[in-house]
Amino acid sequence: MRSAQKLIAPLLAEAGCLATGAGARGYxxxxxxxxxxxxxxxxxxNAHRAPSGVMEVPSRLLMGPGPANAHPRILAAQSLPLLGHMHPPFLKIMDDxxxxxxxxxxxxxxxxxxxSGTGHAGMEAAIANLVEPGDKVVVGNAGIWGERVGILSRRYQADVVEIKxxxxxxxSYETLKATLLEHKPAVLFLCQGESSTxxxxSLAGxxxxxxxxxxxxxxxxxxxxxxxxxxxxxxxxxxxxxxxQKCLSGPPGAAPFFLSERAMEKLQKRKTPPATYNLDMNLIGDYWGxxxxxxxxxxxxxxxxxxxREALALVAEEGLESMWARHQELHNRLWDGLRGMGLKPFVxxxxxxxxxxxxxxxPEGVDWAALVKHAMDxxxxxxxxxxxxxxxxxxxxGIMGYNAKPQNVELVLTAFKDGLKRQGKL
Ligand SMILES: Cc1ncc(COP(=O)(O)O)c(C=O)c1O
Known part of the structure; x- marks a missing residue:
C-alpha cells in the first residue's frame, strides 16, 4: 500500500488532494x-483504458438468418431523447x-x-411461466430451437417428452395428435419457422x-x-x-410475447411462483398494465x-397481407435464380x-465457406x-423485413453465381 501511495503522491499533490499540515496522515x-x-x-x-473515439462500424448487408438490417426509420426512433421508464408518455408508447x-x-x-431481451428471453419467459415443476411438456424438435426448449424446460423441472x-x-398433424392424446401434456412446443433447417x-388444427x-x-x-x-x-x-430483429426489421433486444386467456389462467393458478424473478410474467405484466x-x-x-413502436407502426402501415406477399414474392425470386444455377433446396x-x-x-465438391467469405469480402x-x-x-x-427487397435478392444471386464460378462449378 505504501508503495502505491508513493507512486500517486505527486499526482495527488498536483491535483491539490494531498492533506498537509501537522494532522496529515497521508492521502x-x-x-x-x-x-x-x-x-x-x-x-x-490505465492499462485497459479503452475504448475511445467515436465508434465506426462497417456497412454490411445482412442476408443470413438474422439479424437483418434494421429499417432506417426504426434506427432513427432509437435515437430519440430518453423518457423515464414510468413517465406517462413512455407508458403510452408501451400501450401502442x-x-x-x-x-x-x-x-x-x-x-x-x-x-426486455432477445428471442431467448421470450423463450425462457414462456417456459418459466407456463411450466410448473413436474409438468409434462412435449417438445417438437425439428432443429436447434426445439432442442434448446427441451434443455430449458428440464431446467425448470419439466417432464420433457421430446419428439423429433x-x-x-x-x-405431421397425425404425429402431433397421437402424441398429444398419449401424453396429454401441459404444454406443446413447436417452432413455426425453424431457422436451422x-x-x-404447420399449426393447422x-x-x-x-x-x-x-x-x-x-x-x-x-x-x-x-x-x-x-x-x-x-x-x-x-x-x-x-x-x-428479423421480419419486424428492428434491432435485436426485444421479444414480442403473447399469452391467451387460458395461458393467463394457468399462470395465475400456479402453485409456486415462476423460478425466475426477472422473467416473471405476473410482475412484467404489471409493468405493462x-x-x-x-x-x-x-x-x-x-x-x-x-x-x-416504430417497427410495429411499419407493420400496421404496410399491412400483414402485403408483408406476407412481399416475403413470398422475394422467396420465389430467390429460388428462380438459385435453381437456374442448379442449386437445390434442403427442404x-x-x-x-x-x-x-x-x-x-x-453441392458435392463445393466449399461452402469459401463462397460465404467471397460474398463478404x-x-x-x-x-x-x-x-x-x-x-x-x-x-x-434470410429474406426478412426491411431486407426483403428485389435488389438484395439480386445481390445474393450475383454472389452465388460468382462464388460458384470461382470454384469452377458454374
Ligand atoms: C427460430 C428462432 N428461435 C429463437 C431464436 C433465438 O433468438 P435470439 O437470438 O434473439 O435470442 C432464434 C435466433 O435466431 C431463432 O431463429
Whole structure:
C-alpha cells in the first residue's frame, strides 16, 4: 500500500488532494471521489483504458438468418431523447406496442408485451411461466430451437417428452395428435419457422387438439412473425414469443410475447411462483398494465421500445397481407435464380419450406465457406452456413423485413453465381 501511495503522491499533490499540515496522515480521498473513509484510493490502472473515439462500424448487408438490417426509420426512433421508464408518455408508447402486437399476432388478448431481451428471453419467459415443476411438456424438435426448449424446460423441472423429425422435415398433424392424446401434456412446443433447417411448421388444427387434451400451445415465431401468416386467436395458440430483429426489421433486444386467456389462467393458478424473478410474467405484466395498474419491475429499455413502436407502426402501415406477399414474392425470386444455377433446396417438400430463412443444399465438391467469405469480402454481404443439424450441409439466406427487397435478392444471386464460378462449378 505504501508503495502505491508513493507512486500517486505527486499526482495527488498536483491535483491539490494531498492533506498537509501537522494532522496529515497521508492521502485522503478527495471530496469529489465518493470513496468511504476506510476505502483505499490508489492510482487508477490505465492499462485497459479503452475504448475511445467515436465508434465506426462497417456497412454490411445482412442476408443470413438474422439479424437483418434494421429499417432506417426504426434506427432513427432509437435515437430519440430518453423518457423515464414510468413517465406517462413512455407508458403510452408501451400501450401502442401492446396494441401493435395485437394486430401483428392477430389476437384480441389483453396479454401482449415486449420482453426486455432477445428471442431467448421470450423463450425462457414462456417456459418459466407456463411450466410448473413436474409438468409434462412435449417438445417438437425439428432443429436447434426445439432442442434448446427441451434443455430449458428440464431446467425448470419439466417432464420433457421430446419428439423429433429428421432435419428438413416438419411434424405431421397425425404425429402431433397421437402424441398429444398419449401424453396429454401441459404444454406443446413447436417452432413455426425453424431457422436451422429452413422449415415451416404447420399449426393447422392444433389449437383445437390442444383444447381437447388440456394442453397450452406454445409457438416460437422468432424467424417467421411478419413474414408468414399467423393468427393467434383463430388458430388457438396460447403463447407466442418472437424476436425484433428479423421480419419486424428492428434491432435485436426485444421479444414480442403473447399469452391467451387460458395461458393467463394457468399462470395465475400456479402453485409456486415462476423460478425466475426477472422473467416473471405476473410482475412484467404489471409493468405493462395487464392488471389495470403499473408497477416498476425493471427499467424498460426505453430506446429499444421506441424502436419496437416504430417497427410495429411499419407493420400496421404496410399491412400483414402485403408483408406476407412481399416475403413470398422475394422467396420465389430467390429460388428462380438459385435453381437456374442448379442449386437445390434442403427442404424436400414445397409446403415445408420456410420462405424467410432459405436453406440451400451445398453441392458435392463445393466449399461452402469459401463462397460465404467471397460474398463478404466482395459485396459486404452476409450469407450464412448451416447450424446444428445442417452445419456444413447448407447455406442459409434470410429474406426478412426491411431486407426483403428485389435488389438484395439480386445481390445474393450475383454472389452465388460468382462464388460458384470461382470454384469452377458454374
Ligand atoms: C427460430 C428462432 N428461435 C429463437 C431464436 C433465438 O433468438 P435470439 O437470438 O434473439 O435470442 C432464434 C435466433 O435466431 C431463432 O431463429
Amino acid at each position: 485522503v480521498a478527495p471530496a469529489r471521489w465518493a470513496a468511504r473513509a476506510a476505502e483505499e484510493v490508489t492510482a487508477v490502472e 406496442i401492446s396494441e401493435g402486437l395485437r394486430y401483428t399476432l392477430q389476437t384480441k388478448s389483453k396479454y401482449t408485451l415486449m420482453v 423429425v429428421p432435419a428438413g422435415q416438419t411434424f 429452413g422449415t415451416h411448421q 392444433l389449437g383445437d387438439l390442444c383444447r381437447q387434451t388440456g394442453t397450452l400451445l406454445l409457438v416460437d415465431t422468432v424467424c417467421s412473425l411478419g413474414g408468414v401468416p399467423l393468427f393467434a386467436d383463430a388458430w388457438g395458440v396460447d403463447c407466442i414469443y418472437s424476436g425484433s 395487464w392488471f389495470g395498474k403499473r408497477s416498476y419491475h425493471h427499467t424498460g429499455p426505453v430506446s429499444t421500445f421506441y424502436a419496437m 424436400e417438400k414445397d409446403e415445408d419450406r420456410l420462405i424467410t430463412v432459405n436453406t440451400i443444399k451445398v 466482395t459485396y459486404s454481404l452476409e450469407i450464412a452456413g448451416g447450424l446444428g443439424p445442417t452445419a456444413g450441409k447448407v447455406w442459409r439466406v
